[in-house]
Amino acid sequence: MNFELERASYGVDGTPILTAISLAVGAGEVVTVIGPSGAGKSTLLRLAALFERPTDGAVRCDGTEPWSLPRDDRLALRRRIGVVFQQASLFETSVARNVDAGRRIRRPWSSRLRGFVERLAARWIHGSPTVDDRTLEALALVGLEDEWDRDAASLSGGEAQRVSFARALAPRPELLVLDEPTSDLDPRNTAILERAIGRARDRDHGVLLATHDMHQAERISDRVAVLLDGELIEIGPPERVFEDPRDERTARFVRGDLLYDDNELLA
């Protein structure tokens, strides 16, 4: 999917949060949005996930403006986008059922009802749950294929976030929208998720990622976008943005001296 924000703005009660953002993500491309807290990264990702409608400007998916479509057609577009948040927010069920959830809700109600009855019957007759190959394949991408029958509540924070990633990936979305998915993770789980993001890119998924971690942005991005006070001040390849920024504010942000004045630090 070729995803595009075209001079998209967003505000609440007249207060601007994002101003005239233009940004594109192509198939097989990782675009990372960096910026200080409160810059509007999460709001930008919510626009990209079609959770919110821009108050001005446009969103385009393969040239189509989703917000001008009827609800069902917009749902079809939304289903081509997978979303992972900072918080894993797994459902209270098994790992496999979590990963399978996206595919399950795409089935017609009759098929879902039949699946429910079959699952109950399988549990009562065989006494054990079952799993299909697609679910295992998604779990294998995050190294958790052997944990499919575990209760999601028993997972560690890092494992839960990896399952959340597999859940987003299982329906094979064309664009992945990832809102600081590794900010609460240890280095090992972060590395596993970064590898999974790389594999998703290799499979031609577009990835729009928000992160606080500039090293991560440098490691995995094709392009880095710098967001400040709701404005996109710079976008380009990571080596160029980090080593030779065109905007003075980007240079100050990369150096770490944009966010605080002396009084703020002393306070």
Place this chain on the structure above:
Amino acid sequence: MPLDALSDPTYLRSIIRLSLTVSLFAILLSTAVSLPVAFAVGFADFQGKRFVTAVINTGMGFPSVVVGLLVWYVLSNRGPLGTLNLIYTPEAMVISQLVLATPVITGVALSAVESVDDAVRDAAYGIGATRADVALITLKEARYGVITGILAGFGRAISEVGSVLIVGGNIAYADGTSKTRTLTTAIQFEVRKGEFETALVLGAVLLVLVLLVNGIVLRLGGR
């Protein structure tokens, strides 16, 4: 002689059957009304939401005698639904229990729905869920709270005396079997006669019934 009233098993069976039938029917109807209301209020963000929530919560403590009087007035011969001839029938008792249980189930279910983290709803939307899917996922996440609400409503309904006495009349047929006599009104009746042992036995039967229904519902709910 004490416990005379229980010497005929058909009498006891008839009041147990009526108690269960009336309360289960009332709870079934009440759940069908309460859950959509709880989801509509819990999901929506509208002006006056706090007022609606306060009204529901106030309804949880509605005096049962007042409910009985109101239902009696509506169903009595002079009331707006008098032509339906429902007064002093099990149907009238179902209506009064429905009125009493609905705020309880709605209030507890609403609280359970609102306690589901917004992040779970976002996660559901993030995998491509429709509003109906999100409601279903929220119901699954809130299921223990919803079940607690249904059980609390059942408890309120089956233990009800005042309103079912007013609208049902505690009537037994000539052969002694129950027309509108439930376990609670039978207990009240036996106490008035001074038959405390009989009342105590009926009370024990009521407790066992409530325990059984709670056990079955919790088992079905996976707890």
